[in-house]
Amino acid sequence: MSAWVETPPAKPAMRSTCEDYRELIEQELARGRNGKAIWQDLVSEQGYTGSYQAVKRFVKSFAAREAGKQRASWSRHREKKHK
Numbered sequence: 328m329s330a331w332v333e334t335p336p337a338k339p340a341m342r343s344t345c346e347d348y349r350e351l352i353e354q355e356l357a358r359g360r361n362g363k364a365i366w367q368d369l370v371s372e373q374g375y376t377g378s379y380q381a382v383k384r385f386v387k388s389f390a391a392r393e394a395g396k397q398r399a400s401w402s403r404h405r406e407k408k409h410k
Contacts (some may be wrong), residue, residue, distance in 0.1 A: 344377030345385035352385060364387040 328403055345352060355365045366382040369375035 341383050344375075344381045348373065348375065349385075352382070353389065354385065356389060 351369070351373070352365055355368070362383045362385075363379065365386070366375070366379045369377075369382065
């Protein structure tokens with residue numbers, strides 16, 4: 328006889344405190360700025376009250392998405408080249 332185990336429902340994803348500043352953060356990353364500098368500017372110039380850790384996580388997830396896009400683009404490029 329097997330026991331029925333219910334899995335708890337997944338927690339909904341939390342909205343980042345950085346979400347309202349997404350466009351600005353992405354622009355600053357494109358200019359080559361790092362997360363610490365971006366956070367400092369958000370606090371002093373935009374009134375951001377979130378933590379540096381939140382910005383750091385946001386920047387890390389953005390970098391991972393961009394790296395994935397680049398890998399996919401490179402793979403498509405290689406496939407075309409070898410056909």
